[in-house]
Amino acid sequence: MIIGLGSDLCNIERIQQSLDRFGDRFVERVFTPVEQAKAARRPYTRAGTLAKRFAAKEAYSKAVGTGFKAGVFMKDIGVVNAPSGAPTLALTGGAAARLAAITPPGHKAVVHLTMTDDHPWAQAFVVIEAIALDLSHSGEGDTA
Template sequence: MIIGLGSDLCNIERIQNSLDRFGARFETRVFTEVERAKAARRPHTRAGTYAKRFAAKEAFSKAVGTGFKTGVFMRDIGVVNGPSGAPTLHLTGGALVRLESLVPSGYKPLVHLTLTDDHPWAQAFVIIEAVPV
């Protein structure tokens, strides 16, 4: 059963402006170490790489119905790639607690994530599914 759905559209130029203005301070406040390493390997599309991940964080916060409050922070939501290369989310802290609170007894959460970008836009969709254990 689907227990959450969220989407977000992020302007890549807005992320580039934040990188230009705040640099590493912005990166470490918003993105996980894994996300920063991935962006560093993509110098020509760094802002786009970050924008997709920013959109994923926003989409997740909408899917769990909290936004960035009640203990859900951006750095608790990290985009990672599964063995197939497909993106998914690695959650910690308040984001993980909130996700687990939504799942009925006898079920486990499964997070689906899709990302895309076409300059100047990046987009993410998150679907949270509860599947029987």
């Protein structure tokens, strides 16, 4: 079942203006080391790379229903790549706690993320799915 849905549209030029004005202070405050390294490897599209990740953070905060309140901070939401290469989110702190709080008992949460950009726009969608755990093989009721 879907327990959260969020989207965001981010202007790449606005991110470039923040980079020009605040430099590393902006980057350090908002982006994880993994995200910073990814953007550094893309010097010609650095602002677009960061804008997509900014949009993903916003989309997640909407999907969990808090925005950036209730302990959910931007730096607790990091875009990483799964072994397949698909983008997903690594969550820590309040972002992880909020996901745990909205996940129904007996379920595990799976976060789906898609991002795209076409200058001057970057966009992200987050879908949070709750999957029922199979408790029939948990060993409960088994006797030795």
